[in-house]
Amino acid sequence: MIDLDAAAADLGESLDHVHPDVDRVRARARRRQRTRRIAAGVAALVLLAGGAAAASTIAGEEEASDGVVTGPGPDGATDPDPEPTDPWSASQTIDVGDLRVRVPGDWRVIDAATDPSGGCGGPQAVVIGDPAPNVDCTTAPELRVALLQEPLDGAGEDPQTVNGIGLVRLAPDPTPVWAAPDLGVRLSFGKRADVAAILGTIGPSARQTALADAANGVAAGWQVDPAAWQEVTYGGIAIQVPAGWPVTPGAAIESQVEPCLGWAITGPTAIVGATDIPCGEGDPWRPRDGAWLLPAEGAVDTGDGSWEELAPFDLGGDGLAPLVRVDATSTVLQIVVEPPEGAPVLLRVGLGIDGHVAGSILSSIRLADDGSESEPEIGAPVPIVLPCGTVAVPDRAVLDLPEDLVVDPQPGMGGWAPGTSEGICAVNLTDPEDPASHVTFADGSLPYGLGEELSGAATRAAGVRWGTIEDGFGGELSTAEGDTVHVLAYGLSEEGAALLFRSLATANGT
């Protein structure tokens, strides 16, 4: 008979050699504080030497670092709580439906649909969705963001407009509930949440941005820049995608695992035609840019009420009336286009980080001039990438930095040839005291070299630097806490790496 208490006691005795030493803890804390002071000093030097673009971001980090280094610790005479004072210095982006909202970077992001506790949440947590109906929550999150179950029909008080979005209050303090009726989203706050600060961050989601950009693009007329975009055709439908994207036949998609646990749109790629591999269309935790044209027959049922017209699309007078799937949480837009002759075509477009690339693709939908199809590069398969173990980046838009860096490198991540697949396979918070954890870059000064669109001012302003490492890409950035974060990405194309590090810049509040 095994007694768990007794077994735990036996284990404790066997660990007697691991001595507690509170002085060791104090010394380590002092070293961390010194490291932060150095980081703040470096930031100040950069401020003196750098341009105006970098100033605002780095200044913010310096202020936060000042907050960190004050106070000698709990046994000293002054403030024993050296917590950074600005929780917004590394905020996270949450997209629900058509609404985007930002929350402090150290909050946990919980998806109610998959949370083992039923979506209750707790302090310093934001929950996406309502709790499961059979769950009796004893705790509440700082913020719950959920879709309205039905239209408000004029209900609500204190109407106001924030960042162009109309809001009404559904419940009063101390646990106020606000709703954006036009966007169909409800925000329920906990007692201690900074309601005004959070409401001040609301804006359109990537989905909303994509649809708005598409409408604007249609209105303005699609201006093709031959150097920057390329046409891809399938089933009588033509779209434009960025010129750097590889165009690959769906039949060439390979799965690294059986059954497929990956996602078809794993990075900036145009896929043409169907695949036999049953994959999800897009990774819900990692929004990607990408496009996939395939037959709609059998793939969708446009009569089931879950599709709506992509109004006000006219698509250049081609008479096309695309339908878009009503799906508030997907990171992929699904559009059905039916040409006058021929079978319907399903277009899946990855929303990416901000929806802008997707919007441009949507507004480019046309009838193909001669009904021809693109001839993808045979021999350039796009492997379906196994997510790196238990994907626990709970933020659908950007990485969660720096406390819970949780994309686990797992068996199966090895052996990728650079540029043939997409996957973030290691996110590593380095220990400043541990040189072994530092990344050695192969190309020294790390030129960006990928064009303003993908690695422009926002990335540089965030202090993110990145470049090639031995077998992939490595990025390095300083957090508001003064920690140095290294992100290692394997199997990424350069464009994919640029997108990744742009998302890191977003995560750091630029």
Added chain:
Amino acid sequence: MERFEDWYHQHHPRLVRSLTVLSGDADAAADAADEAFVRAYERWKRVSAMASPAGWLHQVGANALRRRMRRRAIERRVSRPGPDVVHPPLPHPELWAAVRALPDRQRTAIVLRYLGDLPEADIAAAMGIARGTVSSTLADARRNLEVALAEPAADDHEEVTR
């Protein structure tokens, strides 16, 4: 406010125990425990006022352990293989392996209860679930452990108690 030093001495062995079971590696566990205590030390005023400082500590310790194990995996991938490190065997290895194989929620509950010595109210706070759910989760976990331990050694008629 409780003195950090007293709290540290009370919880250090428990946290090391918990993290050792989670990782199977006492050295990594000790280091992750130190990291968790450093973070607690830096935030002691806030941490000591929490509903369950020990629950918070175990969560931070588990995060630190994950980071450490992740880094090791990266180092193994990018470095030349070195000599294998041999860890001294832990008592009751089959039991702890079975604990590691439990579903996340059950494993967390067992570790917090038996290795972390936390009362059910603290476990509920740490896991963000109702106290009654803690009880049922622990019961499920013990039942699963019984089954898991009975399978390879059915003749022994081992039984998990409590």
